[in-house]
Amino acid sequence: MFYITLFWEYLKNYAKTRLTYRADFWIEVLSDLMFQGMNLIFILIVFQHTESLGGWSQAEVVFVYGYFMIPYGIFACFFNLWGFSERYIVKGEMDRILTRPAHNLFQVLLENMDPPSLIGSLAGAIIMAISWTQLGMGFELTDLLMLTLLVAGSVLIYMGVYTSLTAIAFYSDAPTGILPLMYNIQNYGRYPVGIYNKAIRFVLTWVIPFAFVGVYPASYFLERVQGEEASMALLTPVVGFVFAAIGLMIWNHGVKRYRGAGS
Amino acid sequence: MLAIDVQLLQKKFKVQKNREGLAGALRDLFMREYIEVKAVKDISFQIPQGEICGYIGENGAGKSTTIKMLTGILVPTSGRLLVNGYVPFKEREKFVKEIGVVFGQRSQLWWDIGVIESFQLLRKVYKVPEVDFQNRLNELVERLQLGDLLNRPVRKLSLGQRMRCELVASLLHNPSILFLDEPTIGLDIVVKTEIRDFLKQMNREHGTTILLTTHDLQDIEALCSRVIMLDDGKIIYDGGLEQLKANWSKGREVLFQFADHTRLDKLEQLTLGLGVEWTLENDLTAQMWLPHGVNVSDALARVVGAVEIRDIKIFETNTDEIVREIYRSEKVSS
Numbered sequence: 164m165f166y167i168t169l170f171w172e173y174l175k176n177y178a179k180t181r182l183t184y185r186a187d188f189w190i191e192v193l194s195d196l197m198f199q200g201m202n203l204i205f206i207l208i209v210f211q212h213t214e215s216l217g218g219w220s221q222a223e224v225v226f227v228y229g230y231f232m233i234p235y236g237i238f239a240c241f242f243n244l245w246g247f248s249e250r251y252i253v254k255g256e257m258d259r260i261l262t263r264p265a266h267n268l269f270q271v272l273l274e275n276m277d278p279p280s281l282i283g284s285l286a287g288a289i290i291m292a293i294s295w296t297q298l299g300m301g302f303e304l305t306d307l308l309m310l311t312l313l314v315a316g317s318v319l320i321y322m323g324v325y326t327s328l329t330a331i332a333f334y335s336d337a338p339t340g341i342l343p344l345m346y347n348i349q350n351y352g353r354y355p356v357g358i359y360n361k362a363i364r365f366v367l368t369w370v371i372p373f374a375f376v377g378v379y380p381a382s383y384f385l386e387r388v389q390g391e392e393a394s395m396a397l398l399t400p401v402v403g404f405v406f407a408a409i410g411l412m413i414w415n416h417g418v419k420r421y422r423g424a425g426s
Numbered sequence: 427m428l429a430i431d432v433q434l435l436q437k438k439f440k441v442q443k444n445r446e447g448l449a450g451a452l453r454d455l456f457m458r459e460y461i462e463v464k465a466v467k468d469i470s471f472q473i474p475q476g477e478i479c480g481y482i483g484e485n486g487a488g489k490s491t492t493i494k495m496l497t498g499i500l501v502p503t504s505g506r507l508l509v510n511g512y513v514p515f516k517e518r519e520k521f522v523k524e525i526g527v528v529f530g531q532r533s534q535l536w537w538d539i540g541v542i543e544s545f546q547l548l549r550k551v552y553k554v555p556e557v558d559f560q561n562r563l564n565e566l567v568e569r570l571q572l573g574d575l576l577n578r579p580v581r582k583l584s585l586g587q588r589m590r591c592e593l594v595a596s597l598l599h600n601p602s603i604l605f606l607d608e609p610t611i612g613l614d615i616v617v618k619t620e621i622r623d624f625l626k627q628m629n630r631e632h633g634t635t636i637l638l639t640t641h642d643l644q645d646i647e648a649l650c651s652r653v654i655m656l657d658d659g660k661i662i663y664d665g666g667l668e669q670l671k672a673n674w675s676k677g678r679e680v681l682f683q684f685a686d687h688t689r690l691d692k693l694e695q696l697t698l699g700l701g702v703e704w705t706l707e708n709d710l711t712a713q714m715w716l717p718h719g720v721n722v723s724d725a726l727a728r729v730v731g732a733v734e735i736r737d738i739k740i741f742e743t744n745t746d747e748i749v750r751e752i753y754r755s756e757k758v759s760s
């Protein structure tokens with residue numbers, strides 16, 4: 164409850180600071196959407212050359228992409244820590260965070276919130292809804308509940324992976340270049356894993372489980388009986404919890420090694 | 427009850443050793459060498475509740491490192507540490523509710539929003555009830571005359587204004603201990619005085635324990651009943667300011683300006699047996715040095731009757747000089 168109040172307060176402050184720069188706000192939203200739009204166009208181009216991708220139709224792949232955008236937008240809204248090492252470790256702003264009575268990771272996340280990213284989630288939901296009707300699938304209330312649960316799981320996976328990676332800043336002096344690499348890998352998760360070879364499939368499932376932020380949970384709704392995807396869908400929340408817990412552990416351990424900056 | 431209890435506290439940092447030149451840099455890439463630097467070396471001290479204690483030392487003496495351990499930001503390498511009955515880094519979130527922290531070099535406030543909004547946000551973070559918050563805020567705003575600043579964004583405040591706001595921010599939740607790391611750095615004398623008076627008042631009325639680091643010894647003279655001096659990670663003095671002066675200052679100087687040419691041996695004759703020393707600066711001016719045991723009036727009485735005097739100035743060795751002297755002697759001895 165305390166954290167919900169805090170979230171609301173920080174959100175209000177975000178609005179006060181950011182909405183004064185309206186142009187900036189809309190440019191960010193627009194460039195975000197264009198970036199996602201490019202990815203979608205890429206999928207459409209691929210399907211001009213082939214009927215199916217590893218046994219998946221265009222509508223299905225687009226559906227997966229729509230799903231992919233929902234947790235990604237939520238994640239990008241709450242986890243905007245790309246400058247963490249620079250701002251909080253090198254400049255020592257972590258000092259301030261650590262002298263306040265709320266969990267330090269939570270404070271850092273709230274300070275850097277980026278609500279415009281949520282518009283990406285909305286766009287994803289729209290894409291999903293359109294393909295849903297194209298595929299002629301029935302819609303029930305339980306689908307909505309499942310969607311919430313699966314999206315929550317996917318967001319937790321993002322959080323866990325990126326929290327662990329950001330926490331590296333506590334252990335190593337120099338900021339690492341691993342984040343852009345990860346960023347690339349997560350995009351693999353929005354295509355059917357069947358098209359990859361075994362090794363990549365294994366990595367995407369168990370090591371850096373980005374298959375759980377796209378294709379696995381999305382295929383729950385596609386009711387594909389054949390293939391391993393649908394059977395993995397229900398594991399999404401479990402994997403989410405495990406990875407979020409690991410991320411939090413690495414983070415908490417890292418904070419103990421924080422050394423502060425200069426004087 | 428003790429507000430702060432520190433025993434054999436130590437903090438080591440691992441620092442990467444950089445080898446010279448390009449070849450060295452390449453070797454560093456594969457085989458890093460680290461050296462251990464002890465920033466704080468087994469220090470012990472106790473601060474009772476309600477005390478204002480000054481923590482001084484040269485740059486790099488370990489002041490900030492100690493403060494950061496006391497506030498739970500850094501985890502000590504070894505030693506025992508209790509603040510308000512908590513081990514700071516272990517129960518951080520509970521512990522920090524009862525302390526206030528001001529780092530002179532860094533802001534606690536949100537840069538782009540009005541000061542009052544920062545305070546409101548802090549109210550939520552510290553879970554201060556609305557009524558308590560309002561009372562407290564009114565009191566602090568009145569004391570520090572912040573009335574018309576409250577709606578301005580922090581980035582538009584002058585350093586002095588910002589510093590006063592930082593103080594309010596750190597006190598909104600009525601902490602029992604206040605940590606100040608160079609709170610008067612870069613401020614003009616008016617604001618400095620204002621802040622000192624304010625801190626004294628807080629200490630008197632609310633019994634707030636204050637630990638402050640500073641390079642401005644006037645802060646110490648105005649505020650602290652006790653001084654802890656640190657050098658190279660070790661405590662080299664812990665006690666009252668008066669005692670520090672008595673122990674280290676060599677005495678006072680009195681500067682005489684005479685009406686006529688006065689000879690040194692005549693002056694020495696006059697003060698025979700007092701243990702003072704004379705130096706002649708020119709024909710008309712002489713300097714008398716008195717050790718602490720000698721009364722100024724005794725010495726003056728002897729001179730005043732015998733020689734015609736135009737002017738007298740008395741110099742007390744100031745704290746700056748004493749501290750400089752101590753730093754220097756520590757450098758020699760170590």
